[in-house]
Amino acid sequence: MLDFIIKVLFLALTIAFLGAWGIVKEQKKSKELIDKIYAKMQNKITQGLEKSGQLSMKEIESLILNTKASLFWSKEHVKITNAKTAAKIVIEKMLREGIIEEDFSNNRKIYILK
Numbered sequence: 001m002l003d004f005i006i007k008v009l010f011l012a013l014t015i016a017f018l019g020a021w022g023i024v025k026e027q028k029k030s031k032e033l034i035d036k037i038y039a040k041m042q043n044k045i046t047q048g049l050e051k052s053g054q055l056s057m058k059e060i061e062s063l064i065l066n067t068k069a070s071l072f073w074s075k076e077h078v079k080i081t082n083a084k085t086a087a088k089i090v091i092e093k094m095l096r097e098g099i100i101e102e103d104f105s106n107n108r109k110i111y112i113l114k
Contacts, residue, residue, distance in 0.1 A: 037069035
């Protein structure tokens with residue numbers, strides 16, 4: 001009888017733990033999606049800068065347009081449809097982190113790798 005009670009308690013604890021873990025994952029899903037798409041955009045910009053040496057804002061916008069990100073355990077995904085706004089956010093973040101720097105050439109603002 002005691003063995004049965006211990007097994008039931010263990011099962012209840014397992015179910016409670018898995019339920020709590022699922023709730024936490026669901027709450028963090030949107031932040032994880034945003035972090036993942038920012039990382040993908042940074043990779044695309046960095047690769048573009050490595051190839052060409054410099055990029056303008058328009059070139060960066062065309063690079064990151066239609067970038068997609070999803071989590072393997074979720075059906076939801078995000079896609080960049082407004083490249084102008086996304087490019088500004090990612091460029092500011094990359095400038096703060098010291099990955100790229102701004103340069104003015106021919107009255108044009110360009111971005112280069114540090």
